[in-house]
Amino acid sequence: MKPGVNLTYIILDGYVEINKYKYVYFLVMLSAYILIIFTNLIIVYLIWIHKNLHEPMYVFIAALLLNCVLYSTTTYPKLLIDFLSEKQIISYPACLFQFYLFYFIGPAEFFLLAAMSYDRYVSICKPLQYSTMMTNTTIVFCLIIAWIVPACHSAIPLIILSRAKVKLCSFNIKGIFCNNAVYTLQCMIPSSLALYGVFAVLDIVVLPILFIIFSYTKILIISYKSTKEVRKKAAETCLPHLLVLFSLTCLSVYDISIVRSDFPVTARFLMTMQLFVSDPLFNPVIYGLKMKEISKLILFIEFKKCNLYLLFCL
Known part of the structure; x- marks a missing residue:
């Protein structure tokens, strides 16, 4: 608790040698963030401006x-x-909000x-049924479900953890951001929240994975016979999917x-960084290189840039 202020602060102590390498961390992560935004949005832009990509898969x-x-x-x-701050702290409400968004x-x-x-x-x-089954209404419905269901699921633990009667016995998170480590701050985790956590994992992680496996298994069987x-x-x-x-x-x-798990601080820090770097950079690389229509457009843009550069040089 910060003196003189009626606001609870949480210490993020998962950083390694933060005072020594803070500028290195900052530059590396800033570069990664810019690269993530650029690589992902450039493909989104290509899909948006090219009408031949206005198909359900590309949407x-x-x-x-x-x-x-x-x-x-x-x-x-x-x-x-945090990399440039003297203290790596976050207010408890802001921590819960980051937990919710994540x-x-x-x-x-x-x-x-x-x-x-x-x-x-x-x-x-x-x-033969593709055009009638994958309509614009179906696409919009899938997109709404994709964001509404996780939003509702995350809201429930947020509401429970925000209640005044949920007391904190720790103000220290062994990490660099507010993920499910916020549960370790509570004096006692409500049994309802623990049960709901299991249900949420099954509902928003396991069930979609099972559905995906089932779909691709059917595709594999049909493809093998075709x-x-x-x-x-x-x-x-x-x-790519x-x-x-x-x-x-x-x-x-x-x-x-x-x-x-009781990982060493350095191992925990490096592994946690993968959550922020691997997936957001992996996706545009996979879809940019493996999806034929998108890779064609990217190569075409690069070809035009090279031609313009040569003309400029000449």
Whole structure:
């Protein structure tokens, strides 16, 4: 508790050699943040301006990459401020708000990947019904569900933790941001909140993963029985989604388990940084290189830049 101010502050003590390397941390993370914003938004922009990409699959990709930018924005600005601050602290209300945003925007990626898997399932397994099943209404409905469900789920623990009768016995988080480590601050975690946490993991993580696995299993079966062209189409469109799902699942398992594990401070710090860097940078690389139509546009832009540079030099 800060003297003279009726506001509770939480110490973030997961940093390693912060006074010694603060400028290095700041420059590296600032560069990563700028790169995340640029790489994700450039693909979103390409999808927006090219009418041939105004298809359900690319709309979902644009939503996913935009979600990555929002996900990064929940943590990067505070991290950059902390790197240059004498004390790495955050008010308890701000900590809860960051907790809410992190578990609202992060799990939305699972729902967006589930929407993509459904789109691929309909496209490959029911091609004749694709235009009637994947309408604009269906796309909008999937996008709304992808953000509304995690938002509602995250609101419930936020409301419980915000109540005055929930007392804090610790003011120290072994981390660099407010994730589920906020539960370790409570004197006693309400049993209802513990049960709800299990339900939330099943509802917003496990169920979308099972749906995705089911969809791609059906696609694999249909593709195996079909022509070479169908198998090629399935591989080109489904592989990037599966790679992103694998990466996201690994990061989610780490985020859930880190609070209950006794990692060394340095290992915890380096592993936590992967939450902020890997996924937001991995997604645009995968979709920019593996999705044929997007990679064509990127190569075309690079070709035009090279031609303009040569003309300028001549």
